[in-house]
Amino acid sequence: MVTKRGDGRLPKLAALVLIGLAAAVGTALAPDAGMASSKGPFGGFTGAPGEDTCRHCHDSFPLNVPGGLLTVSGFPEVYVPGETYAVTVILASDSGEVWGFEATVLSDKRKRAGRLIAVDRDTTKVVPGVFLTTREYVVQKKAGSYDGQRGSATWTFNWKAPKKDKGPLTIYVAGNVGNDNEQKTGDFIYAVQVTSQPAGDMSRER
Numbered sequence: 001m002v003t004k005r006g007d008g009r010l011p012k013l014a015a016l017v018l019i020g021l022a023a024a025v026g027t028a029l030a031p032d033a034g035m036a037s038s039k040g041p042f043g044g045f046t047g048a049p050g051e052d053t054c055r056h057c058h059d060s061f062p063l064n065v066p067g068g069l070l071t072v073s074g075f076p077e078v079y080v081p082g083e084t085y086a087v088t089v090i091l092a093s094d095s096g097e098v099w100g101f102e103a104t105v106l107s108d109k110r111k112r113a114g115r116l117i118a119v120d121r122d123t124t125k126v127v128p129g130v131f132l133t134t135r136e137y138v139v140q141k142k143a144g145s146y147d148g149q150r151g152s153a154t155w156t157f158n159w160k161a162p163k164k165d166k167g168p169l170t171i172y173v174a175g176n177v178g179n180d181n182e183q184k185t186g187d188f189i190y191a192v193q194v195t196s197q198p199a200g201d202m203s204r205e206r
């Protein structure tokens with residue numbers, strides 16, 4: 001199922017925190033790369049509740065404009081607690097020349113649900129949220145931005161469902177179809193969400 005989402009807005013305070021954080025990271029950790037989003041965006045921009053999308057910075061175009069499509073497969077319609085699932089994100093576009101994505105899984109209480117695991121560590125990594133630090137995110141690395149590739153980009157990672165039934169769980173994914181100008185301008189942002197129901201008695205009170 002593919003659902004299109006509206007774009008959220010970060011509160012002003014969060015934006016200020018981000019500017020401070022970016023400055024700190026830029027000078028302390030990545031002096032050469034600055035904000036280095038192509039090497040892997042900060043956790044917290046999937047469009048999940050309480051989050052903006054990548055459009056927080058890549059704001060040249062509206063969200064989900066025709067010409068591109070972000071799809072998720074392998075995130076189960078029904079999850080078995082403790083089970084591990086291989087999830088694949090495909091970002092397709094007629095215009096992309098560099099690519100990026102970010103995904104997180106939350107319960108309907110907006111809490112991290114299960115664990116995300118980077119299977120291909122050359123192309124993906126797992127990072128914590130910069131604002132909501134108990135959330136975790138799988139994002140592309142530099143090699144996973146597939147610089148110069150046309151048509152589409154694909155990333156696969158694992159999601160281990162929580163040990164217990166946590167009710168319906170949703171994966172929130174954002175993708176960036178980049179124009180390869182090494183700036184935040186001219187890029188198309190897409191967002192999608194898919195919900196998984198717990199196996200077993202679904203009528204039970206939680």
Ligand code: HEC
Pocket residue numbers: 018022035036037038039041042045046053054055056057058098099100101102145174175176178179180181182183184187
């Ligand atoms: C805090 C601001 C900010 C946010 C939020 C952000 N980016 Fe970026 N991004 C940048 C900047 C600045 C650049 C240019 C420098 C670079 O390439 O790292 C960039 C560049 C990129 C590029 C290369 C674009 C090109 O055309 O060369 C990709 C891919 C990318 N970001 C992916 C993402 C994804 C995916 C997200 C959301 C999950 C995201 N970014 C969110 C600031 C941001």
